[in-house]
Amino acid sequence: xxRLDRDKGRIEMxxxxxxxxxxxxxxxxxxxxxxxPYAIWVSEIMLQxxxxxxxxxxxxxxxxxxxxxxxxxLASEQDVLALWSGLGYYRRARMLHKAAQFVADxxxxxxxxxxxxxxxxxxxxxxxxxxxxxxAHGERVAVxxxxxxxxxxxxxxxxxxxxxxxxxxxxxxxxxxxxQLVDPAHPGDFxxxxxxxxxxxxxxxxxxxxxxxxxADCATRGEHKMPxxxxxxxxxxxxxxxxxxxxxPGALSREVLLEQRPAALTVMPGxxxxxxxxxxxxxDDQLRMTVRHAIMQVNYYVRIRTVLEDDVEKLLxxxxxxxxxxxxxxxxxxxxxxxxxxxMRSHLLPVSPLAAIAPGYxxxxx
Ligand code: SF4
Numbered sequence: 001x002x003r004l005d006r007d008k009g010r011i012e013m014x015x016x017x018x019x020x021x022x023x024x025x026x027x028x029x030x031x032x033x034x035x036x037p038y039a040i041w042v043s044e045i046m047l048q049x050x051x052x053x054x055x056x057x058x059x060x061x062x063x064x065x066x067x068x069x070x071x072x073x074l075a076s077e078q079d080v081l082a083l084w085s086g087l088g089y090y091r092r093a094r095m096l097h098k099a100a101q102f103v104a105d106x107x108x109x110x111x112x113x114x115x116x117x118x119x120x121x122x123x124x125x126x127x128x129x130x131x132x133x134x135x136a137h138g139e140r141v142a143v144x145x146x147x148x149x150x151x152x153x154x155x156x157x158x159x160x161x162x163x164x165x166x167x168x169x170x171x172x173x174x175x176x177x178x179x180q181l182v183d184p185a186h187p188g189d190f191x192x193x194x195x196x197x198x199x200x201x202x203x204x205x206x207x208x209x210x211x212x213x214x215x216a217d218c219a220t221r222g223e224h225k226m227p228x229x230x231x232x233x234x235x236x237x238x239x240x241x242x243x244x245x246x247x248x249p250g251a252l253s254r255e256v257l258l259e260q261r262p263a264a265l266t267v268m269p270g271x272x273x274x275x276x277x278x279x280x281x282x283x284d285d286q287l288r289m290t291v292r293h294a295i296m297q298v299n300y301y302v303r304i305r306t307v308l309e310d311d312v313e314k315l316l317x318x319x320x321x322x323x324x325x326x327x328x329x330x331x332x333x334x335x336x337x338x339x340x341x342x343x344m345r346s347h348l349l350p351v352s353p354l355a356a357i358a359p360g361y362x363x364x365x366x
Pocket of ligand 1: 151154155201202203207208209212213214215218219220221222223
């Protein structure tokens with residue numbers, strides 16, 4: 001069989017089959033109802049390293065609060081982080097916010113149109129720039145995310161597990177092929193179709209090849225090795241849950257003790273969390289709950305201990321700034337995902353639609 005990248009007729013056919021499949025099979029996702037480059041930008045940043053089921057409700061809430069680039073630029077960082085809570089990888093939110101401020105200050109609030117200009121903005125790499133430019137403005141530029149990488153490797157029979165120097169060469173081959181495949185008339189739809197195929201049909205384990213619109217051109221048809229999953233590290237930690245009656249005049253709500261993570265930290269700087277305990281070993285009779293919480297490649301096994309107000313100074317580890325916060329105020333704060341989860345599990349915060357849609361989206365209750 002002739003190589004796909006040397007056969008224009010086959011490439012034309014593949015584009016038609018993929019676009020036709022996408023028109024009929026694509027998921028109805030909120031960001032696909034908009035051609036606004038700002039909306040596409042927000043969705044693409046949220047979708048990096050976060051599952052679609054998790055992003056859907058967060059995206060709606062975020063766009064409800066910040067419907068335009070200018071509204072995002074004018075917001076405080078804490079408000080932006082609060083809306084990002086549960087998505088993780090908070091650096092993405094900070095960079096999105098900074099880039100919106102840059103565009104508002106220097107470019108009249110209008111995002112650049114070409115992928116080349118988009119790449120000059122803080123936090124916008126080649127992937128995001130190509131996604132915005134092709135979907136919003138029809139620029140013929142290929143988008144390569146993890147899903148597209150997998151489809152291209154399987155389509156061509158390339159070993160996706162190639163490492164070190166071979167990895168750079170593989171990446172160049174993928175970019176060349178993706179550039180040849182992208183449909184000049186419908187680059188945005190084509191890019192989304194390839195990503196959708198990787199997300200729903202050509203999935204990492206057990207691809208659904210019999211449902212695949214491009215099986216005729218596929219060199220592997222499911223017979224393809226996947227790179228080994230990185231091993232997760234495990235750590236044990238403990239946090240305090242301290243609740244007291246509200247002190248503000250007229251306040252009905254109770255207050256929770258929260259601690260702000262220092263700004264110098266590389267992971268979740270500035271977010272509010274439940275104060276840490278110095279010893280991960282909490283006696284059984286004082287254990288309120290145990291939660292598993294995954295952050296990047298680490299599984300945290302977290303013990304939550306109830307700590308009375310009088311014992312706070314004696315039992316808590318030294319940490320950042322602490323505040324007693326009314327629960328109705330805590331809802332809107334930039335909480336860590338773990339703090340929000342524990343407060344919801346304790347029925348101190350309402351359960352978010354996200355938790356109802358995707359239970360256990362980043363952890364399991366033990
Ligand atoms: S035929 Fe199977 S392995 Fe090949 S691209 Fe389609 S789903 Fe992936």
